[in-house]
Amino acid sequence: AFVEKPDLDRAQAFLEDGSYAWNAGIFLYSAQTMIDAFKQLQPALFEDVQAVMTTRHSDLDFTRLDQASFEKLANISIDYAIMEKAANVACAPVAPDWDDLGSWSAIWTVLDKDEDGNSALGDSRFLDSRNCLAYAERGLVSVIGLEDVMVIATTDSVLVAHKDKAQDVKTVVEQLKAENRKEAEQHPRAYKPWGYTERINTGDRFAVQSMMINPGKSISLQSHLHRAEHWIVVSGTVEITIDGRTSLLTENQSAYVPLGALHTLRNPGRIPVRMIEVQSGTYLDEDDILRHSEPSQDS
Numbered sequence: 001a002f003v004e005k006p007d008l009d010r011a012q013a014f015l016e017d018g019s020y021a022w023n024a025g026i027f028l029y030s031a032q033t034m035i036d037a038f039k040q041l042q043p044a045l046f047e048d049v050q051a052v053m054t055t056r057h058s059d060l061d062f063t064r065l066d067q068a069s070f071e072k073l074a075n076i077s078i079d080y081a082i083m084e085k086a087a088n089v090a091c092a093p094v095a096p097d098w099d100d101l102g103s104w105s106a107i108w109t110v111l112d113k114d115e116d117g118n119s120a121l122g123d124s125r126f127l128d129s130r131n132c133l134a135y136a137e138r139g140l141v142s143v144i145g146l147e148d149v150m151v152i153a154t155t156d157s158v159l160v161a162h163k164d165k166a167q168d169v170k171t172v173v174e175q176l177k178a179e180n181r182k183e184a185e186q187h188p189r190a191y192k193p194w195g196y197t198e199r200i201n202t203g204d205r206f207a208v209q210s211m212m213i214n215p216g217k218s219i220s221l222q223s224h225l226h227r228a229e230h231w232i233v234v235s236g237t238v239e240i241t242i243d244g245r246t247s248l249l250t251e252n253q254s255a256y257v258p259l260g261a262l263h264t265l266r267n268p269g270r271i272p273v274r275m276i277e278v279q280s281g282t283y284l285d286e287d288d289i290l291r292h293s294e295p296s297q298d299s
Contacts (some may be wrong), residue, residue: 021091024098027078034082041085045074062193072171083205104150105166106161118143124151133163155188156199194219195272207284211236213273218266222295227281229257233266236273239266262292 014020038046101107111119118126122136126143133150134141141153152159165265176184188199194217200208232254239248240255242263249255257263267273
């Protein structure tokens with residue numbers, strides 16, 4: 001049997017009995033076995049998923065589903081949907097060195113620690129502090145005179161919390177979502193089929209980002225209604241096309257893309273191209289991109 005989140009008294013009785021196992025949420029099954037389980041135990045959900053799959057289409061290296069159809073699917077965990085109901089389940093006890101690392105406090109428990117119990121990831125320093133975690137994605141994080149505190153500094157956000165309150169991060173995230181804050185939905189680095197972009201700075205009427213284009217890859221032919229762009233090559237050689245004129249740029253060279261100009265970039269070389277892109281204009285969000293063609297699957 002599978003008992004979901006027993007209350008304190010029942011959990012204590014299980015522990016005292018000694019014949020119960022803790023479900024770590026690790027399931028092993030073949031794809032066909034799980035498909036058969038959904039057909040038998042969740043037939044309506046299975047049919048709805050099948051209907052969603054018929055909407056899928058390829059977009060470069062991505063497979064995309066129809067959002068409206070996907071959002072209509074029942075929101076139910078595999079525990080409730082299948083594991084509590086299936087008759088062909090066997091439980092095998094294991095004792096691995098394992099943790100789901102679902103919070104920053106859990107990450108602290110598995111990291112190496114100094115003599116005061118502090119753990120550091122990135123460029124971090126501790127002074128008169130004990131049992132703390134410091135994470136520095138960029139720059140330096142210094143923790144002074146604190147105990148049982150986590151300081152998490154990413155590119156666009158900083159979290160300072162007591163380790164006992166690690167799970168409350170989700171409450172802050174929900175508040176950010178309610179405020180439509182980009183930090184809750186978008187990471188500064190956005191991976192693309194051709195490489196990635198990473199936001200460096202934004203302000204009134206400008207944005208700066210770095211770009212990496214993998215060898216043999218190219219971006220789509222596009223234009224913008226509300227912004228112009230400046231490209232500066234940091235390393236590598238890139239082929240640029242602006243309003244039908246093609247040329248090569250290499251390290252320390254730059255180009256200007258006027259508002260409305262048709263443009264594309266391609267890396268014809270064998271090493272990644274690294275660039276800085278400066279955008280300026282009245283509107284700088286991604287939905288200002290007008291795509292006139294997509295690069296081929298192998299570009």
